[in-house]
């Protein structure tokens with residue numbers, strides 16, 4: 001069977017995910033997000049370890065403008081390793097937020113990523129250079145990448161992109177996208193012990209959906225290759241993911257792994273969303289700093305499905321370690337995977 005590997009790089013509280021698929025001796029590569037600026041060191045090392053002729057990636061997806069996803073991508077464009085190229089880059093810039101079938105916006109804003117992409121040979125190429133967006137009706141968009149990778153888009157919707165329009169400038173500034181603004185200093189680690197876990201008590205609380213515009217604009221998709229598939233949830237809103245999954249054959253997603261949206265936030269991992277996804281593996285990308293993800297409620301909702309689950313964490317820390325408990329594992333029938341090094345990062349091999 002051909003290769004299908006997913007690397008969750010140590011991206012602190014963010015996402016930086018490398019997918020490798022195809023022939024093991026000459027794999028295809030897709031990069032999802034760049035994490036924070038600090039992630040760039042890891043990513044750069046990984047790219048520079050590749051022979052120059054293998055530094056042509058099939059796709060880069062910058063899921064949305066939040067700092068913990070975009071900052072490392074900016075570093076990448078600023079000083080790309082020799083020979084690095086992307087056949088396509090998926091990123092919804094300002095011009096994509098409210099386009100119609102007739103209009104074509106010019107380069108309205110000089111955000112740094114947009115500036116880089118403006119001259120890039122391929123920007124949303126597989127979408128005709130228009131928005132990467134799920135239409136309100138009809139089938140979900142699917143795109144085939146070379147080497148037999150099929151991507152089915154689940155998020156964002158046009159409504160969610162439109163919502164971002166009003167706060168675009170502010171969010172870009174926060175993400176350090178405005179060249180006039182220095183990137184904010186690294187967030188304090190904010191890692192405090194979390195004490196004992198009572199799953200039943202965690203399940204008793206209510207659910208309130210994430211309403212952050214930038215998260216709602218996230219590009220999320222299912223990536224299928226040679227009989228295996230992974231749902232990459234970015235920081236997407238659960239109601240958007242649910243509505244798209246309901247449009248799949250059978251109204252459900254059956255995948256080998258689910259990268260949970262928004263680093264396992266309780267506002268993005270709902271019981272209703274989990275109920276639509278059949279999977280044995282749940283992937284968490286976060287070190288818990290700043291927002292203290294994953295939220296215990298989100299993990300509890302996964303366990304409450306009472307189906308054997310593997311929890312994959314790309315960091316061991318105060319917010320993931322408490323799940324490394326024989327007692328909890330026995331009661332809730334799950335297994336845990338943690339990085340083998342203190343630096344973090346974990347690789348799921350579906351080959």
Ligand SMILES: [Zn+2]
Pocket residue numbers: 013014015066068069235262263
């Ligand atoms: Zn995020």
